[in-house]
Amino acid sequence: MKAVQFHEHGGREVLRYEDVPTPEPGAGEVLVRIRSCGLNHFDVDLRENISRWPLELPHILGVEFAGDVAAIGEGVSGFREGQAVWVLHEIPCLECEYCLAGMDNLCLRAEMYSVQRPGGYAEYATAPARAVFPLPGPEWHDAAAAGQIVFTTAWHMLMTRAQLRAGETVVVSASGSGVGHAAVQIAKLAGAIVIATAGSDEKLERSRLDGADHVVNYGQEDVTACVLDLTGSRGADVVIEHVGGERFGACLGALRKNGRLVTCGGHAGEVVDLDIIPLFRNEWSVIGSRTGTVRETELVMDLITAGKLVPRIHAALPLSEAAEAQRIIEAREQFGKVLLRP
């Protein structure tokens, strides 16, 4: 099969489009013909070897993908060849203490595509049958490949970690990003009032299309002051943060008493200033969050194929143009997901 892999870490020039052996499904596995693979900035981090994950070389990237069932391994039932499916990007062990407690997103022995398993920059990949889920049809390949990680991450932040309720006010930081646009849509679906913040009017216009009730350009306006103004001096119930750096403090100040801030990222600064005095006087909660559980991922994918959540897609390129696809990600030119079509 054709795949894009790298034999040594480095810049985009290390990505090679070449022939590799087609994997075969073992007992309990499904072979998937990949039709659409979503890119993440994580792909670049892995290629450059700054991800803190050790990789075996040569390596095939690609965390999230969808395709068709190409072959079915021994002992697998419930699938037919040609059936459109999506594949869980991180496969929990189902045996560790976190899996047994229903927190399989914190699994101690999870296997992630593009880290412990060869990823989706390839024509085929194998998966345990329990990690393969049906799609209504092939027209959902792109949405499934684009939506799994950002919508599951945003769902876990809002619904599970922040325990969002209808009628609450949510501030979404960097609302034009993947997680940001997902958070705006999910918060609206949950009946919240959404204040979107971003650094450009173009991004904020897209957030309005996602359903944001109010928008704040943090390049021109003070987020804390705007949120207090929009909430009658009360502050927001929930802040969704994934930027870090100076944005973190500005977002914290926008919370009401007893408000909660959930964070899942910090590419603008991983170490932030935190004034402990207002934190305890206001009883704020600062909550960490990563991707969601298997059940949450299934819920989100059902909402996507029901048309309730709409992943934004920037571009879909042929697999042979993986380097160009990563260039778009590195230049942060994209509004929405960049996809590869093997």
Ligand SMILES: [Zn+2]
């Ligand atoms: Zn586990």
